Amino acid sequence: MQEKIIILDFGSQTTQLIGRRVRELNMYCEIVPYNKFPHDDPSVIGVILSGSPFSVYDEKAFKVDLSGIRGKYPLLGICYGAQFMAYVNGGTVESADSREYGRARLEKVDSTDPLLAGIEPGAQVWMSHGDTITSLPTGFKIIASTDHVPVAAYRAEGEKVWGVQFHPEVYHSECGMQILKNFVAGICGGKQDWSAASFIESTVRSLKEQLGDDKVVLGLSGGVDSSVAAVLLNKAIGSNLTCIFVDHGMLRKNEFANVMRDYEGLGLNVIGVDASAEFFKELEGVTEPERKRKIIGKGFIDVFDREAHKLKDVKWLGQGTIYPDCIESLSITGTVIKSHHNVGGLPEKMNLKLCEPLRLLFKDEVRAVGRELGMPEHLISRHPFPGPGLAVRILGDITPEKVRILQDADDIFIQGLRDHGLYDKVWQAGVILLPVQSVGVMGDERTYERAVALRAVTSTDAMTADWAHLPYEFLAEVSNKIINKVRGVNRVTYDISSKPPATIEWE
Ligand code: XMP
Numbered sequence: 001m002q003e004k005i006i007i008l009d010f011g012s013q014t015t016q017l018i019g020r021r022v023r024e025l026n027m028y029c030e031i032v033p034y035n036k037f038p039h040d041d042p043s044v045i046g047v048i049l050s051g052s053p054f055s056v057y058d059e060k061a062f063k064v065d066l067s068g069i070r071g072k073y074p075l076l077g078i079c080y081g082a083q084f085m086a087y088v089n090g091g092t093v094e095s096a097d098s099r100e101y102g103r104a105r106l107e108k109v110d111s112t113d114p115l116l117a118g119i120e121p122g123a124q125v126w127m128s129h130g131d132t133i134t135s136l137p138t139g140f141k142i143i144a145s146t147d148h149v150p151v152a153a154y155r156a157e158g159e160k161v162w163g164v165q166f167h168p169e170v171y172h173s174e175c176g177m178q179i180l181k182n183f184v185a186g187i188c189g190g191k192q193d194w195s196a197a198s199f200i201e202s203t204v205r206s207l208k209e210q211l212g213d214d215k216v217v218l219g220l221s222g223g224v225d226s227s228v229a230a231v232l233l234n235k236a237i238g239s240n241l242t243c244i245f246v247d248h249g250m251l252r253k254n255e256f257a258n259v260m261r262d263y264e265g266l267g268l269n270v271i272g273v274d275a276s277a278e279f280f281k282e283l284e285g286v287t288e289p290e291r292k293r294k295i296i297g298k299g300f301i302d303v304f305d306r307e308a309h310k311l312k313d314v315k316w317l318g319q320g321t322i323y324p325d326c327i328e329s330l331s332i333t334g335t336v337i338k339s340h341h342n343v344g345g346l347p348e349k350m351n352l353k354l355c356e357p358l359r360l361l362f363k364d365e366v367r368a369v370g371r372e373l374g375m376p377e378h379l380i381s382r383h384p385f386p387g388p389g390l391a392v393r394i395l396g397d398i399t400p401e402k403v404r405i406l407q408d409a410d411d412i413f414i415q416g417l418r419d420h421g422l423y424d425k426v427w428q429a430g431v432i433l434l435p436v437q438s439v440g441v442m443g444d445e446r447t448y449e450r451a452v453a454l455r456a457v458t459s460t461d462a463m464t465a466d467w468a469h470l471p472y473e474f475l476a477e478v479s480n481k482i483i484n485k486v487r488g489v490n491r492v493t494y495d496i497s498s499k500p501p502a503t504i505e506w507e
Pocket of ligand 1: 293384385386387388392428462499502503504505506
């Protein structure tokens with residue numbers, strides 16, 4: 001049985017990061033909403049309470065009865081998690097005079113406490129909270145302080161209950177990993193045996209059991225997730241897996257042919273379908289971004305469904321869904337900015353059972369599994385690319401000519417990033433074709449042609465992003481090349497907006 005840590009999610013932006021950090025310690029964990037603790041799961045060995053955007057005094061604050069958990073499992077509260085445990089046990093939490101935000105150094109560290117073993121006074125931690133614990137419940141004691149925060153970390157004496165008001169999961173907390181390790185390994189006794197190799201072994205075994213001789217169909221997108229899911233399924237069931245790769249006409253230059261070659265090299269049984277003409281027809285004259293997304297999503301489902309029906313006796317639909325897509329998130333605002341789940345309707349429409357072998361993995365883990373499976377590095381380390389492809393990078397209506405212009409410009413930019421060793425330094429890059437024309441001069445001729453924007457961002461999860469500070473010389477070279485080589489473009493700009501308030505894609 002795979003032992004696990006449960007992370008109770010109280011809605012903090014860093015909850016997923018706690019999960020990733022615990023996994024980086026080779027310790028398997030799951031994130032569940034604060035009120036959905038799996039009381040019947042015998043594999044749980046410890047519990048972490050996350051932070052929250054709320055104060056314990058907010059009417060809307062998430063509250064939970066810990067009586068079935070405390071005493072049964074070791075508990076670690078982080079930020080709100082720590083304040084909540086102090087508050088419900090009779091401690092005092094008060095709004096701090098000024099919001100505690102940023103770097104702080106631990107002092108008066110009780111290094112005899114197992115949570116702080118190996119932590120020296122002066123260790124840097126990261127604070128981010130509006131409230132602070134001003135007095136602890138009876139039986140609780142301080143085990144570390146900072147300049148401004150007397151109760152930086154506490155423990156309930158004689159019990160396996162700890163709280164820290166800083167965020168050990170964020171990268172700026174230099175001793176954070178040691179503290180998490182002390183908790184999951186030292187205190188909970190976790191064996192830390194979760195690895196890409198152990199995941200592959202156990203997943204292949206359970207896929208064999210789950211699928212038997214059943215046939216599976218899987219849609220490939222050229223992206224990391226669907227590709228790794230396919231290779232994993234192929235390892236488990238071989239030729240009973242058929243993959244379908246649909247070209248909607250808005251992929252990158254030569255991408256369809258290149259990726260098909262990669263897939264065949266990996267021994268996958270792939271059907272490539274060129275459906276670009278159909279998609280161009282459906283998209284003719286459509287300018288509204290969400291309508292473009294819907295048309296492509298629906299078109300993809302129709303083509304996939306048609307091709308899959310040509311196969312006999314298929315029972316399962318394989319998908320490369322990953323953990324961040326599955327975590328039942330406690331979205332406080334609930335606003336949908338863009339509809340990213342383009343093919344959400346596929347399983348319902350096809351009446352197939354769903355098989356999602358990567359649904360418990362974070363993106364970095366999917367990549368590690370891909371590497372362990374021997375997949376080529378260029379497939380593994382590819383930038384994310386949106387399902388509707390270049391359609392959401394052509395502002396306004398879409399024509400094959402505009403796609404050609406954008407493919408050529410994009411190819412120069414991406415190849416340039418690779419040639420200059422910059423590709424792996426950015427999270428994602430691409431070119432946007434703007435719906436503006438401007439005056440230029442080439443030779444003796446006045447031109448009136450299109451403008452494009454280069455977009456390159458750094459990020460860790462696409463939730464927030466900064467524009468990549470690419471060298472001026474590089475930008476100059478790419479700009480020159482695009483204007484000289486791509487017919488129809490006479491102006492290149494660089495997008496210097498961060499997310500938020502902008503988004504990564506322009507549509
Ligand atoms: P935004 O533009 O919202 O993008 O900052 C965040 C990440 O999501 C990708 N993206 C999409 N992916 N279908 C997808 O499969 C879509 O419709 C879509 N729109 C944006 C985007 O490329 C970035 O990685």
